[in-house]
Amino acid sequence: MFKERKTKNSKNHSELIKxxxxxxxxxxxxxxxxxxxxxECDGLTAFKVLPLAVVIPQKIAExxxxxxxxxxxxxxxxxxxxxxxxxxxxxxVEGGIxxxxxxxxxxxxxxxxxxxxxxxxxxxxxxxxxxxxxxGLYFAPDPSxxxxxxxGGNIAENAGxxxxxxxxxxxxxxxxxxxxxxxxxxxxxxxxxxESPGCDLLSLIVGSEGMLGIVIExxxxxVPKPECAKLVVGCFDDITKASKTVSQIIAxxxxxxxxxxxxxxxxxxxxxxxxxxxPISVAAVLLCELDGMFEEVEExxxxxxQMMIQMGATEIILSKNEEERLLLWKARKSAFPxxxxxxxxxxxxxxxxxxxxxAFVLNRIAELAAQYNLRVGNVxxxxxxxxxxxxxxxxxxxxxxxxxxxxxEKILELCVEVGGSxxxxxxxxxxxxxxxxxxxxxxxxxQFHRLKRALDPHALLNPGKAIPTLHRCAEFGKMHxxxxxIAFRNVERF
Amino acid sequence: MIDFPSSTTSSxxxxxxxxxxRLISLKEKIKIIGGGTKERLGRKVFGNPINVSExxxxxxxxxxELFVTVRSGTPIAYLEAVLKQHGQYLPFEPPHxxxxxxxxxxxxxxxxxxxxxxxxxxxDYLLKVKIINGKGEVLTFGSQxxxxxxxxxxxxxxxxxxxxxxIILEVTFKVLPLPPFSTTVVLExxxxxxxxxxxxxxxxxxxxxxxxxxxxRLYVRVSGYEKPVRRAAKAIGGDILANDHQFWNSVxxxxxxxxRNSQRLWRFVLPQAAPxxxxxxEWFFDWGGSQRWWKGEGDNRExxxxxARDQGGYAWYLDxxxxxxxxxxxxxxxxxxxxxxxxxPFGLLNPGRIYEEF
Ligand SMILES: Cc1cc2nc3c(=O)[nH]c(=O)nc-3n(C[C@H](O)[C@H](O)[C@H](O)COP(=O)(O)OP(=O)(O)OC[C@H]3O[C@@H](n4cnc5c(N)ncnc54)[C@H](O)[C@@H]3O)c2cc1C
Numbered sequence: 001m002f003k004e005r006k007t008k009n010s011k012n013h014s015e016l017i018k019x020x021x022x023x024x025x026x027x028x029x030x031x032x033x034x035x036x037x038x039x040e041c042d043g044l045t046a047f048k049v050l051p052l053a054v055v056i057p058q059k060i061a062e063x064x065x066x067x068x069x070x071x072x073x074x075x076x077x078x079x080x081x082x083x084x085x086x087x088x089x090x091x092x093v094e095g096g097i098x099x100x101x102x103x104x105x106x107x108x109x110x111x112x113x114x115x116x117x118x119x120x121x122x123x124x125x126x127x128x129x130x131x132x133x134x135x136g137l138y139f140a141p142d143p144s145x146x147x148x149x150x151x152g153g154n155i156a157e158n159a160g161x162x163x164x165x166x167x168x169x170x171x172x173x174x175x176x177x178x179x180x181x182x183x184x185x186x187x188x189x190x191x192x193x194x195e196s197p198g199c200d201l202l203s204l205i206v207g208s209e210g211m212l213g214i215v216i217e218x219x220x221x222x223v224p225k226p227e228c229a230k231l232v233v234g235c236f237d238d239i240t241k242a243s244k245t246v247s248q249i250i251a252x253x254x255x256x257x258x259x260x261x262x263x264x265x266x267x268x269x270x271x272x273x274x275x276x277x278x279p280i281s282v283a284a285v286l287l288c289e290l291d292g293m294f295e296e297v298e299e300x301x302x303x304x305x306q307m308m309i310q311m312g313a314t315e316i317i318l319s320k321n322e323e324e325r326l327l328l329w330k331a332r333k334s335a336f337p338x339x340x341x342x343x344x345x346x347x348x349x350x351x352x353x354x355x356x357x358x359a360f361v362l363n364r365i366a367e368l369a370a371q372y373n374l375r376v377g378n379v380x381x382x383x384x385x386x387x388x389x390x391x392x393x394x395x396x397x398x399x400x401x402x403x404x405x406x407x408x409e410k411i412l413e414l415c416v417e418v419g420g421s422x423x424x425x426x427x428x429x430x431x432x433x434x435x436x437x438x439x440x441x442x443x444x445x446x447q448f449h450r451l452k453r454a455l456d457p458h459a460l461l462n463p464g465k466a467i468p469t470l471h472r473c474a475e476f477g478k479m480h481x482x483x484x485x486i487a488f489r490n491v492e493r494f
Numbered sequence: 495m496i497d498f499p500s501s502t503t504s505s506x507x508x509x510x511x512x513x514x515x516r517l518i519s520l521k522e523k524i525k526i527i528g529g530g531t532k533e534r535l536g537r538k539v540f541g542n543p544i545n546v547s548e549x550x551x552x553x554x555x556x557x558x559e560l561f562v563t564v565r566s567g568t569p570i571a572y573l574e575a576v577l578k579q580h581g582q583y584l585p586f587e588p589p590h591x592x593x594x595x596x597x598x599x600x601x602x603x604x605x606x607x608x609x610x611x612x613x614x615x616x617x618d619y620l621l622k623v624k625i626i627n628g629k630g631e632v633l634t635f636g637s638q639x640x641x642x643x644x645x646x647x648x649x650x651x652x653x654x655x656x657x658x659x660x661i662i663l664e665v666t667f668k669v670l671p672l673p674p675f676s677t678t679v680v681l682e683x684x685x686x687x688x689x690x691x692x693x694x695x696x697x698x699x700x701x702x703x704x705x706x707x708x709x710x711r712l713y714v715r716v717s718g719y720e721k722p723v724r725r726a727a728k729a730i731g732g733d734i735l736a737n738d739h740q741f742w743n744s745v746x747x748x749x750x751x752x753x754r755n756s757q758r759l760w761r762f763v764l765p766q767a768a769p770x771x772x773x774x775x776e777w778f779f780d781w782g783g784s785q786r787w788w789k790g791e792g793d794n795r796e797x798x799x800x801x802a803r804d805q806g807g808y809a810w811y812l813d814x815x816x817x818x819x820x821x822x823x824x825x826x827x828x829x830x831x832x833x834x835x836x837x838x839p840f841g842l843l844n845p846g847r848i849y850e851e852f
Contacts, residue, residue: 112697114693114767115697158643160641187829193806194615194763194785197848198819198849201826203653204651207647224696247559251559252671295721296701354559354638356556419639420642436645439637444634447631447633448645450837452646
């Protein structure tokens with residue numbers, strides 16, 4: 001973990017592959033370079049590493065064989081779910097193997113009496129809700145990638161979605177897991193009833209980016225579908241007004257099921273892509289979904305509409321029926337493909353800020369974008385302050401990518417400065433190792449390393465991800481001070 | 495405006511930190527004391543007493559942003575009173591179990607009240623924790639924002655760790671507005687019927703905020719806007735309970751008549767619909783049937799722990815002075831010990847509080 005591992009040892013590599021081929025069915029081991037390239041990255045394509053091999057086991061006993069072989073030859077393992085991660089969590093590590101859990105794709109039990117689903121980790125997020133639907137139940141976390149991402153990946157990243165403002169993130173909706181430790185033991189963590197003796201290991205494992213153990217089963221909380229849902233869309237001629245309305249709605253005590261903002265650039269891109277009929281000159285739209293029992297939805301719609309008008313909305317669109325509600329959401333959900341249509345490349349950032357800083361941060365981002373001569377669109381989970389600036393660029397222009405990275409870093413620094421976080425849902429992975437040094441002191445990073453070592457003493461599980469080395473933070477700090485940028489809060493500590 | 499009071503360290507906090515660091519440098523064991531109201535909730539600890547109750551006060555409270563940051567020695571009753579003045583509350587309804595109960599003690603014990611299955615547990619409202627670990631380092635994990643996936647969630651790990659991993663200095667909670675209206679209905683049911691009925695109503699979208707069962711009566715509280723609450727209460731049925739606030743307070747604080755003469759008490763946390771326990775005696779169900787209290791001797795403790803385990807849950811045995819939890823299996827115990835070492839390498843903080851082994 002602290003030193004470069006000596007896995008370049010090609011003899012160990014060929015021995016490992018020999019062992020794997022010997023002990024697993026042939027079709028479960030991929031090691032030809034041309035077939036390996038499918039696995040060279042996850043949803044973050046900027047980082048690519050060819051793994052030594054990919055194994056796709058079907059049984060727990062096979063995972064045990066793989067674990068013990070990797071331990072013997074000192075070869076690191078990267079677990080892979082749907083590969084939709086956006087921070088490089090499932091990107092292979094140099095000289096390591098990829099352990100794909102795609103064959104662990106069974107829903108083991110839907111228990112409508114206790115309102116739980118017991119599933120294997122390779123089941124997709126969407127499949128759980130589909131299986132629960134006949135009982136009027138669903139799994140609340142709904143990442144936009146829900147058709148493709150897996151429960152194992154959701155747990156590892158503590159995934160959220162549009163509706164997590166009201167219904168919580170993955171961590172609030174997982175009741176228990178079975179985990180394979182790096183020692184090859186199966187441990188049961190958590191309790192369907194809600195509390196277990198000892199420390200809250202469940203909350204520790206959720207969000208740990210595949211670095212502490214391999215999740216092989218999960219018991220998820222299912223919740224009843226609301227009686228109805230309505231969408232109120234406010235159009236504003238100024239994004240500051242839309243942002244202030246967000247704070248107002250939340251402060252009033254209403255907890256919307258979703259509260260999202262799209263800015264001018266994104267609206268234009270979307271309008272170009274699908275016809276939803278937002279007014280042409282609008283600077284921002286605020287989408288507020290209210291769900292629950294009929295009477296409360298009616299009451300809250302009225303209140304939200306009032307607040308939007310008070311805050312200067314130029315127009316309000318209220319979904320009249322389910323079809324209209326879904327069309328309006330489609331506009332929001334097509335923001336990313338739409339951005340792809342108006343720019344050759346885009347980089348989707350992820351950070352969280354306190355709601356009251358929304359207007360300040362958005363304006364500051366616009367200033368920074370102008371300085372860097374880059375276009376930035378904003379479409380984000382406003383209700384919980386989770387921003388997703390989309391930096392548009394053209395990779396074929398020399399130096400543009402570097403400018404994007406530098407701007408991205410500035411934005412994350414800004415998030416931390418106002419009391420937020422460098423990642424709200426995509427995780428740290430490989431992408432945000434540097435910015436971790438903004439958010440945490442060296443002692444705190446040390447504590448993360450000690451904890452990693454407690455569960456994975458030989459650094460076999462996804463090593464080098466999520467927690468920067470202290471050396472990296474030192475370098476990062478020097479670089480920033482050197483360039484005379486905003487004070488780096490960790491420098492004085494060492 | 496980006497004007498956040500940097501976590502100003504009061505001189506009392508500094509003194510406390512210095513005192514703790516001195517003990518750590520001498521490798522002295524430390525017994526952490528908040529209000530001293532929950533000693534019974536774990537095993538006995540022997541060590542130099544460190545009292546955190548002087549480390550009190552609200553550091554930041556921003557009602558519009560729905561969060562509050564307080565020092566760990568702040569009485570939980572005081573915090574709740576301040577929140578109430580602003581029409582807000584801690585939705586997990588922490589049991590105080592005594593006037594002196596502190597925020598640090600409540601977090602360390604990971605205590606949640608009757609609303610737990612419907613509104614979430616303490617850990618669901620914990621946003622940030624500042625601790626001092628067993629090496630004397632002051633560390634902050636989490637942030638005031640809800641969505642934060644940077645680094646391991648070490649702040650949630652403090653909830654229920656009973657001070658074995660670190661001494662809590664500061665806590666940030668997510669808060670919510672108080673529901674505008676609440677009512678409780680009482681239905682005549684036996685225990686089996688009650689459990690079945692709870693499952694049926696939980697699968698509907700009713701704003702239930704608590705439910706418990708005792709002595710052939712099922713109590714269900716519904717909270718939210720008045721109109722839907724009234725409709726839900728009517729659909730659930732039964733009679734309206736007068737003074738329901740008092741009733742739920744007695745459930746939360748364990749002052750309900752059931753808890754009288756409860757020198758020996760078993761607590762089970764099980765799947766909601768788990769079958770009735772085969773042991774005779776007086777029962778009280780909370781958390782929609784997930785938290786079950788049993789007043790009895792339970793001579794064969796191992797058998798009772800095993801029964802809970804077979805149902806997919808756990809048990810705790812509280813005698814007059816301390817609490818024993820279901821034993822952990824070897825692998826889990828090893829993980830706990832290693833985590834303990836990662837935070838407290840010399841084994842100084844509340845040693846043996848949850849289990850003898852760490
Ligand atoms: C178009 C698009 C939209 C997205 N929208 C959202 C969104 O709205 N909200 C959101 O939160 N995220 C979103 N994401 C990001 C991504 O989908 C999530 O992070 C998701 O949880 C990853 O799941 P996965 O199965 O693809 O995991 P992978 O990418 O395969 O892996 C992610 C991490 O999980 C680990 N892992 C996977 N399975 C296991 C296991 N069984 N045990 C231990 N570790 C494991 C991996 O090692 C890796 O570190 C989006 C991504 C895309 C491409």
